[in-house]
Amino acid sequence: MAEAKIPKATAKRLPIYYRYLNILFNAGKQRVSSTELSEAVQVDSATIRRDFSYFGALGKRGYGYDVESLLNFFKKTLNQDRLTNVALIGVGNLGHALLNYNFRQTNSVRISAAFDINEEIANTIQSGVPVYPMAEMKEQLQIQQIDVAILTVPIDDAQKVADELVAAGVKGIMNFTPIRISVPATVRVQNVDLANELQTLIYFLDHYGSEAANQSTTD
Amino acid sequence: MAEAKIPKATAKRLPIYYRYLNILFNAGKQRVSSTELSEAVQVDSATIRRDFSYFGALGKRGYGYDVESLLNFFKKTLNQDRLTNVALIGVGNLGHALLNYNFRQTNSVRISAAFDINEEIANTIQSGVPVYPMAEMKEQLQIQQIDVAILTVPIDDAQKVADELVAAGVKGIMNFTPIRISVPATVRVQNVDLANELQTLIYFLDHYGSEAANQSTTD
Numbered sequence: 472m473a474e475a476k477i478p479k480a481t482a483k484r485l486p487i488y489y490r491y492l493n494i495l496f497n498a499g500k501q502r503v504s505s506t507e508l509s510e511a512v513q514v515d516s517a518t519i520r521r522d523f524s525y526f527g528a529l530g531k532r533g534y535g536y537d538v539e540s541l542l543n544f545f546k547k548t549l550n551q552d553r554l555t556n557v558a559l560i561g562v563g564n565l566g567h568a569l570l571n572y573n574f575r576q577t578n579s580v581r582i583s584a585a586f587d588i589n590e591e592i593a594n595t596i597q598s599g600v601p602v603y604p605m606a607e608m609k610e611q612l613q614i615q616q617i618d619v620a621i622l623t624v625p626i627d628d629a630q631k632v633a634d635e636l637v638a639a640g641v642k643g644i645m646n647f648t649p650i651r652i653s654v655p656a657t658v659r660v661q662n663v664d665l666a667n668e669l670q671t672l673i674y675f676l677d678h679y680g681s682e683a684a685n686q687s688t689t690d
Numbered sequence: 691m692a693e694a695k696i697p698k699a700t701a702k703r704l705p706i707y708y709r710y711l712n713i714l715f716n717a718g719k720q721r722v723s724s725t726e727l728s729e730a731v732q733v734d735s736a737t738i739r740r741d742f743s744y745f746g747a748l749g750k751r752g753y754g755y756d757v758e759s760l761l762n763f764f765k766k767t768l769n770q771d772r773l774t775n776v777a778l779i780g781v782g783n784l785g786h787a788l789l790n791y792n793f794r795q796t797n798s799v800r801i802s803a804a805f806d807i808n809e810e811i812a813n814t815i816q817s818g819v820p821v822y823p824m825a826e827m828k829e830q831l832q833i834q835q836i837d838v839a840i841l842t843v844p845i846d847d848a849q850k851v852a853d854e855l856v857a858a859g860v861k862g863i864m865n866f867t868p869i870r871i872s873v874p875a876t877v878r879v880q881n882v883d884l885a886n887e888l889q890t891l892i893y894f895l896d897h898y899g900s901e902a903a904n905q906s907t908t909d
Contacts (some may be wrong), residue, residue: 482897486889490868513870555892568787574885580892619892643895645888649709651732661891663884666793669864670705672880673774673799673838676862678701 475656476578487512489545495538547581553575556583558617558641560632561624562592562602567645569621572597582621584611593597605632609639626650703741706731708764715726723754723843768798768897777836777860779851780843781811781821786864789817803834824851830860838862841865845869 491511495503502544505523509516523536526544557574559566566585574580575622585602587593593604603611612620624632629648636644643659647653649667654660697782714722724742741895742755745763776793778785785804793799802819803897806812812823822830831839839860843851848867855863862878865871870885873879 476804479894482893483890485893486886487883490886510872511693513872547712547904549889549893557888564790568783569884571783572884574888580885582889619888619895621888641722643891645711645891651706651730653729653732659891659895661887663882663887664706665788665791665882666799667705667709668880668882669776669793669838669840670768671702672862672878674701674768675698676838676878 481522481525484512484514484518485516485545485549488522489542489549490518492538492542492545496542500538502535503538503541504671508536529669553579555580555619556615556617557581558583558608558612558615558620558622559585559600560605560608560622560636561628562587562589563623563625566621566623567597569623570600579595581661584615584617586611588618608635612639612641617641619645621645622652623647696741700741700744703731703733703737704764706733707738707741708761708768708771711757711761711764715761719757719898721754722757722760727755734754744764772798774799775836775839776800777802777827777831777834777835777839778804779806779824779839779841779855780817780847781806782842782844785840785842786816788842789819794853801840803830803832803836827854831855831858831860836860838864840866841864841871 482551488508492503505516505519508514508519512519514522526548557580559569562570562585566587570582570585574582582600586602586605586608587596587602588605590604592602595602612618618641620636620643622629622632622636622644626648629646629650630652633644633646633652633654637654637658641658643661644652644654645661645663647663647665649664651662652660694762707727710727711722717820724735724738725740727733731738733741745767776799778788781789781804785806789801789804793801801819803826804816805827806821807824808825809823811821817897830836834876837860839855839862840850841851841855841863845867848869849871850863852863852871852873853867856873860877862880863878864882866882866884868883870881871879
């Protein structure tokens, strides 16, 4: 199936669809309607049908979608059949939690190396992941051909470490620090600003009350 | 100043502007241009000017924006002069990290109570925050008048705990579990799905490469 460039909003929903289809498949379910999908993933069914239409007509009227073929299709689209190794920079409280976080629900992403300046944990294994000293970051990222990094260093080190990641050839950074890092246009940054998320939630509660609830970082 | 309903996309950028203005103010800076702001917060200056225009004409041509008055304005808009107490449900790895996370950068949000079923940490104080047993959740939320909760329980408990939060009168839930919880339309949910964020980053790297980099959960 030829894959056209799909809208960003659609692309962001793909992992959500994928995860739910995986649950259905493991539960032995063979087909699913867009209404059922809609209720489970909290996306309206018109949007689901439009999203799916970008990949060709995958559903049949009166039958819905075949779970297994839909799942296989998304697996290919999302490269779920290929493991992406990711580095974690900064093994503080949040870094530790992320080492234990179940990124592998879909078996496609794994934190395979971590880095920290703290000499007490450098050269140890934490939650199954080797922690290297920061001085070895560039070399290890290149040897291990890792081009995606999760940034959980203190705010004052964020830009400096980001510069080093760029120099090491990293192409994508998931930035958990509250500052906006500057990177060349060739590097993609996904900002995850937890304080901002919480503040936004509270702002919306105060100003919009109950109307149009259910925000999401992935909508 | 009368405050009209502003677009959601604008509302989501307010905490970002606020944080940067705070940094400028603390550094003794008295004015800032939309170009400077743009570079710092990685939002284009036309968007910044449009965002600010919803609040009335705050900038002066050839002068830029007065940092202190802009800051005071945002402080009021974002209720930064009022402390919001928030509960954390589930003190596992991620919950622990969030207790230590600096939500208080802007002094307006504080995790003031935590809840866990683990008897070893219930009735202790973790990172300065009292941890109550789950059985006391409803009562404590009502006594402490907390209506915003951060949900970091295991996936299998998420919906049950969400139902209990709703029954306790909670109006906003920041959901860190990978499932989409069902709540009444009167309750707002902000989903923070870290695996999904990472998968989206990788998907965009694979399919869009370097074009249009710098994604954000808050864009």
